[in-house]
Amino acid sequence: MTKIAHVWCSGYTQAAFLPSEATAHTVIFEGVEAFIRRLPERAYWESFFQVWYEWERGAEGRHVIWIGCDITQGIVPMEKEERQWRDVTGWCYQQLAKQCTRVDRIWCGLAERMK
Amino acid sequence: MIFISGGVRSGKSGVAEHIVRSIASQHSTIHYIATATVTDEEMRERVIRHQQARRLQPVEWVTWEQPRHVHELIGAFRAEDVILLDCLTNWLANELFHEPGWENESYCRQKAEHILATVKKLSIVSKAVVIVSNELFSGGVLQDTGTYHFMKMLGWLHQQVVRAASSAIVVQHGIPIVKKGEGFMW
Numbered sequence: 128m129t130k131i132a133h134v135w136c137s138g139y140t141q142a143a144f145l146p147s148e149a150t151a152h153t154v155i156f157e158g159v160e161a162f163i164r165r166l167p168e169r170a171y172w173e174s175f176f177q178v179w180y181e182w183e184r185g186a187e188g189r190h191v192i193w194i195g196c197d198i199t200q201g202i203v204p205m206e207k208e209e210r211q212w213r214d215v216t217g218w219c220y221q222q223l224a225k226q227c228t229r230v231d232r233i234w235c236g237l238a239e240r241m242k
Numbered sequence: 243m244i245f246i247s248g249g250v251r252s253g254k255s256g257v258a259e260h261i262v263r264s265i266a267s268q269h270s271t272i273h274y275i276a277t278a279t280v281t282d283e284e285m286r287e288r289v290i291r292h293q294q295a296r297r298l299q300p301v302e303w304v305t306w307e308q309p310r311h312v313h314e315l316i317g318a319f320r321a322e323d324v325i326l327l328d329c330l331t332n333w334l335a336n337e338l339f340h341e342p343g344w345e346n347e348s349y350c351r352q353k354a355e356h357i358l359a360t361v362k363k364l365s366i367v368s369k370a371v372v373i374v375s376n377e378l379f380s381g382g383v384l385q386d387t388g389t390y391h392f393m394k395m396l397g398w399l400h401q402q403v404v405r406a407a408s409s410a411i412v413v414q415h416g417i418p419i420v421k422k423g424e425g426f427m428w
Contacts, residue, residue: 160383201381213382235245235410236401237421 138162143175146182152189154179159195159223160216167208167215173222180226193223197232243365244372245407246418247400253416255292258326258374261411261426263301265370266324273325273368274305275312277333309336313360319368327364330375330403333357334396344388354395358402365406373403377412 133153136143138161156162163172183189199217204210224230230242244261248254266272274296280286296303306315312333319325327333334357343349364371379397384390404410409423418426 196383197380198382199380204382209382234412234421235247235404237404237410 138164145175146178149182152186153192154190155192155194157194159193159219160198160212163216163219164212167212169215169218172215172219176219176222176226193227195220195223243361243403243407244370244423245375245400245403245410246372246413247375247377247411248413249377252377252413254374254413255328256295256416257411257413257418258328258372259296259299262324262326262370262372263299264426265372266301267322267369269322270301270369271320271323272301272303273315273319273323274303275315275325275327276305276307277309277312277327277329277336279309279332279336309333310340313356313363316360316363316367319364321367321369323368325364325368325371326374327361327371328374330357330361330373330399331378331396334399335392338392338395339388344391347391347394350391350395351398354399358399361403362406373407375400375403 131151133155134149134151135155135157138156138158143156143162166172179191183191195216197220199213199220204213224242227242229240231238231240233239244265246254246258246261248257262272276289278285278289280289293305306318308315309332312327334354337353337357338344338350361371361373375396379393383393404422407422409426410421412419412421
């Protein structure tokens with residue numbers, strides 16, 4: 128029997144999925160900002176993160192890794208849509224930082240552990 | 243190899259020049275590779291300001307204006323020379339966008355790999371190469387293909403250069419923050 132080590136899901140090329148479709152113990156969501164861009168609704172993502180958090184705690188050895196681009200440090204955009212995307216992304220990252228056991232800030236491949 | 247990055251007007255050129263001078267010996271020639279193309283008055287003023295700052299210094303600088311094909315210069319450097327490359331951002335943009343092809347990610351990847359190979363060669367033929375680049379990843383991910391590929395390739399190059407570099411520094415408000423390797427005397 129082959130066991131998949133992890134599932135990698137990129138927001139730039141794929142759609143996000145729920146724990147019911149998890150096929151491995153480690154799930155990686157990359158480009159979190161891209162998932163949010165398509166649906167910039169805070170409440171939706173809050174419950175999405177919550178559902179994964181519960182899945183992770185549901186069994187030993189489960190891990191969810193969230194990878195996002197920090198898009199929150201530029202000039203405030205003129206367009207309402209862009210502002211909305213940025214705001215929701217900022218809130219989402221706060222929630223993820225709160226619920227995750229480990230938080231790293233990556234610069235040029237160097238990780239700085241923040242939590 | 244030393245990597246220096248920073249935002250606009252962060253003082254990174256000043257920090258890079260300081261480091262170059264501290265590495266250079268009395269036998270070194272300091273080479274300045276400028277990759278920016280002067281396309282408007284604002285850019286011209288910026289170039290002149292940087293040139294004047296260098297002219298005030300005791301060591302001699304040799305300036306090469308090379309927006310693309312930096313590898314053509316490799317024969318011009320000696321083992322005791324120090325090279326300041328300013329900057330990676332412009333160089334990549336010039337290589338990617340001077341002709342069609344940037345719509346294709348593998349074309350962009352090839353260009354970036356060629357740049358990385360050139361940077362590594364520069365560090366082999368000289369005493370040290372100091373590479374200046376820009377922090378431009380925090381303003382959001384832009385959706386047009388050109389900018390997206392440009393940012394993706396620049397991010398990849400930054401990672402590779404930092405991996406190969408003995409020191410990596412981010413400059414913020416004129417203050418150098420050492421991310422990797424030893425600090426320099428400021």
